[in-house]
Amino acid sequence: MNPDTVDLCRQTAEAVLENMFFETLMAVPTYHATSPGGALRAEVRFTGSERGSLQVAADAVMARRLTANFLGEDQADISEEQIENTLRELANIYCGCLLSQARPEARLRIKPPEMVSRADEGREWVELPVETGLLAVSLQWEGRPE
């Protein structure tokens, strides 16, 4: 993954987390060639003039906190359904924000986000440290080199 992509992931994370999830990035993102273990993962696929997918991953504690922040509710009152819905929405927002910066002239259609459980060893990940843990994101273009 090239440095520009890592920086784009950082900028996107700052915009998404600070504006809508009320979290702050704590340090410089790091690149990892392996997927984060034990994490909840949501995926958004996009098609159009370019194709690809974006995944976000967060551990259960992190996902609950992000959900509570997003909904303005106490963490103890958050359901598993709300957590999955919020992680899907996070992936959706993150993907749209990143693509509008990376490919502002592209004609893309973002598909509905889904939770994914399968191992996907081919992906490269950027880990974004926030106060309570790590949020990881992975952008993969299909059929076109970065």
Next chain:
Amino acid sequence: MPTRLLIVDDSPVMRSFVKRIVMISGFPVSELLEADNGAEALRQLAGKPVDLVLTDINMPVMDGEELIRRMKSDEALCRIPIVIVSTDATHHRVETLLNLGARGYLAKPFPPERLSELLSTLLNYAAL
């Protein structure tokens, strides 16, 4: 004057997020209606007039673009201000939807005060 808003989004948590911003912004809202797609929104609009519609674009059954087309071709609905709240902020998409008659385009992510400002502007305008 109390206003009625319709929030159209297939994500229940996004509808909750928008509702929360509207409520804490202090608008005199008498009712916040919700729909999870454009077809459901039209059903609700047929029964209850609203002062403003906030809609997502990518939704199942009927997307936001079609919802705008239907509203703009309906004499009873064509003057209701429509604000797009979407992740899709690519240039051609924004231009297309504004040309169809959407009054505002709010690309996610946005700070809560951005939505408050937009609602304030459009609801004042709609009341004139």
